[in-house]
Amino acid sequence: MTVYTFINQKGGVGKSTATVNCAAVTADVINDPTSVSQEEDSPVLAVSTDPQGSAVWWADRVDDLPFRITQVDGNPELLRSLGDLPGVEHVFVDTPGWLGDDPGTTENGNTGLVLDALLSATDLAVVPLTPEVLAFDPTARTIEKVLKPRGVAFKVVINNWDPRDGRADLEETQQFVRSMGWPLANTVIRRYKLHTRAAADGKVVTEYPTNRVALQAREDFQRLCLELNVGAR
Ligand SMILES: Nc1ncnc2c1ncn2[C@@H]1O[C@H](COP(=O)(O)OP(=O)(O)OP(=O)(O)O)[C@@H](O)[C@H]1O
Ligand SMILES: [Mg+2]
DSSP: OEEEEEOOSSTTSSHHHHHHHHHHHHHHHHSOTTOSOHHHHOSEEEEEOOTTOOOHHHHHOOSSOSSEEEEOOSOHHHHHGGGGSTTOOEEEEEOOTTOOSOTTSGGGHHHHHHHHHHHHHOSEEEEEEOSSGGGHHHHHHIIIIIIGGGTOOEEEEEEEEOGGGOSHHHHHHHHHHHHTTOOEEEEEEEOOHHHHHHHHHTOOGGGSOSSHHHHHHHHHHHHHHHHTTTTTO
């Protein structure tokens, strides 16, 4: 079983979007097509660790998905038992933007315990980053103060780049990541209005209508999963 955790203490960078869409494109390829209920049988599991369950996407969508889904509220034991679920091979975990600089301290109570349990079960932390300077500092804190001290392997992925804005912001962001010495995914998740609308409707990328734009939107997550070696791990 491989656990991918989408994490960044900067809000709105696309943690939830990337989690559910990576789960969706993976399930689309590896689900058993003869299964009656993908939601119960899929080898793919998406996990929400938002203590309030307030994340836009997760609040709206709890059933009828092409992959399994579960919510872990403040209970680290639940996280440790994820590996006991029979048949689960690929786990994608969403985290909320609540992380402090040192979530492991008792001040942060259960949240810190959940984070510690989660990160020790994580094979790869995926750090979404939007191409904007405002996101740089919180991303640096997440990587330098949360991931590195715990020895968690990670990769940064740029999300929400609008090709119509030109390459300047994208290149500045890529340069920033490289200057920090962080591993950066070649895949860039482009900005599509479809994703924003889908979040409100609780739809995943494999459920979008099959027009050209929707296929491009899906391709980004397929590329990301291929690059992250999902399926081979
Ligand atoms: N590639 C994209 N194209 C278009 N919209 C996007 C893209 N990625 C994210 N969004 C939109 O940006 C908003 C924030 O994304 P999302 O909720 O995934 O971020 P988050 O990191 O999970 O936020 P939070 O920290 O609040 O949990 C949502 O409305 C989502 O639909
Ligand atoms: Mg979220």
